[in-house]
Amino acid sequence: MKKIFVSAGIAAIGAMSLHADEYAPDVTATDATKIWSVNGTLRGFYDDNINTAPNGQKEGSGGFEFSPALSLILPLQQTELGLRYTYGLYYYQQRENQGSNPIDQSHQVDLWIDHAFTERLDGKIQDTFTSQQDPQLSSTPTALPYRAEGNNIQNIGTASLHTEWSMLFSDDLGYQNTWVDYSQHGATPESFYVAPYEPAGPPAGVINGASYAGLLNQDGNSIYLNLNYQYLPDLSFLVGYQFGLVNYTGGEPIGQDYLDGVPLYADTKNPAFLYNSASRDQWSQTVYVGGQYTAIEDLSLSVQAGAQYSYNYNLPTFDGQTRGSFQPYASVALTYNYMQGDYAQVGFTQSESSSGTADPNTLNGSLTLYSESSVFYATINHQITPNLVASVVGHYQYSTFVSGNNNGQPQNWYSFGLNLSYAFNPYISAEAGYNFDYLTAAGPLAGYSRNQVYLGVTATY
Numbered sequence: 001m002k003k004i005f006v007s008a009g010i011a012a013i014g015a016m017s018l019h020a021d022e023y024a025p026d027v028t029a030t031d032a033t034k035i036w037s038v039n040g041t042l043r044g045f046y047d048d049n050i051n052t053a054p055n056g057q058k059e060g061s062g063g064f065e066f067s068p069a070l071s072l073i074l075p076l077q078q079t080e081l082g083l084r085y086t087y088g089l090y091y092y093q094q095r096e097n098q099g100s101n102p103i104d105q106s107h108q109v110d111l112w113i114d115h116a117f118t119e120r121l122d123g124k125i126q127d128t129f130t131s132q133q134d135p136q137l138s139s140t141p142t143a144l145p146y147r148a149e150g151n152n153i154q155n156i157g158t159a160s161l162h163t164e165w166s167m168l169f170s171d172d173l174g175y176q177n178t179w180v181d182y183s184q185h186g187a188t189p190e191s192f193y194v195a196p197y198e199p200a201g202p203p204a205g206v207i208n209g210a211s212y213a214g215l216l217n218q219d220g221n222s223i224y225l226n227l228n229y230q231y232l233p234d235l236s237f238l239v240g241y242q243f244g245l246v247n248y249t250g251g252e253p254i255g256q257d258y259l260d261g262v263p264l265y266a267d268t269k270n271p272a273f274l275y276n277s278a279s280r281d282q283w284s285q286t287v288y289v290g291g292q293y294t295a296i297e298d299l300s301l302s303v304q305a306g307a308q309y310s311y312n313y314n315l316p317t318f319d320g321q322t323r324g325s326f327q328p329y330a331s332v333a334l335t336y337n338y339m340q341g342d343y344a345q346v347g348f349t350q351s352e353s354s355s356g357t358a359d360p361n362t363l364n365g366s367l368t369l370y371s372e373s374s375v376f377y378a379t380i381n382h383q384i385t386p387n388l389v390a391s392v393v394g395h396y397q398y399s400t401f402v403s404g405n406n407n408g409q410p411q412n413w414y415s416f417g418l419n420l421s422y423a424f425n426p427y428i429s430a431e432a433g434y435n436f437d438y439l440t441a442a443g444p445l446a447g448y449s450r451n452q453v454y455l456g457v458t459a460t461y
Helices: 093-097 212-216
Strands: 036-047 061-075 079-092 103-116 121-132 152-164 169-181 218-232 235-248 253-256 274-276 282-296 299-311 324-339 342-353 370-383 388-402 410-423 428-439 448-460
Touching (some): 061 093, 079 093, 212 253
Antiparallel strands (some): 152 169, 370 388, 410 428
């Protein structure tokens, strides 16, 4: 039920996970002298679309969620070590009634090490591992806004080094690895049998079309360098460069070239004209400028803008489309801490993301390479009384496919979340909330709407 995947964008401005229930009071910090804390949340919920299915095929279910978490923060003289593990168990009554597995499980592990080598040189290592089924909400694009069965894994590891060369000049050097692994796999050439040559489609037991693993499993690596200039005490500028390399690791066919190849059917198999996962491998270069301005102590603005050049170097010879292209890049965040415990943030990101469909063009044979995505988000956390906090999250993602059968077609994802949390004391709090999602259809990807309500209690020690 809870959307916990956290994806990362370009170097200097990391991604932020977005969900209203994540903006409840921080009840984990009950004792500053402790290096550890534990908490557990128990919720009852109703979800009117547990499978993110199209309208008319929706299934609703009541259920409960149990989510314990353990945090460990160890501050040393020049180093801080941190570890947090969160487990989620979700029970759906409707699945129990149907005789299917009623349990979903999620895991999230966050690890970080901060170390100050000198007064002018400090480094950080971070890693976030997640395994879950529901789609994420993030300040950067979400490639698959649908529920996916299985243990779907994403691991993001980063290492960065910040150097102060003088009072005015500094730099940030970093590396990031992103590993994605979906459980749904098993596509074969038979998955692409087509009518009217093979009216029955793929044989029994063979997945129909590309799998999530074939489309989205990847090993992404990037390095970046930011050069920073402190123009005024409250105003700084930067210029940056990032090189990225993405290898799709699914190792499965993801589509066929209808223009140059013979459509696949039982008597004429032609794997030579099949696209596979690695067909979408690419490298990219991004150049950007930006700045950060602190108007007052509690009001700050961060801006980055630039351009990205992507080159799909592994397209097969039968795909004649242009392999290189330019896309805009932007990241803007405005944060206002207007009262103690109260804050608001609005932001926008523009970037490239993986596409949840390959869908080759039936007229020119070109493969869908990726999506261009814009994300707008806003969050408000307001302390109504000393014990009662309201949190609101709004999220909108606009994506268009690049090349392929749906070139230029848009997909819109609207999301809204509301959470109310009441702290009875530093150890016990209660909450109630509502989440709404609406996704429009695009090409072969269906749309859906989803409503979730929940009521729960959290205990912390």
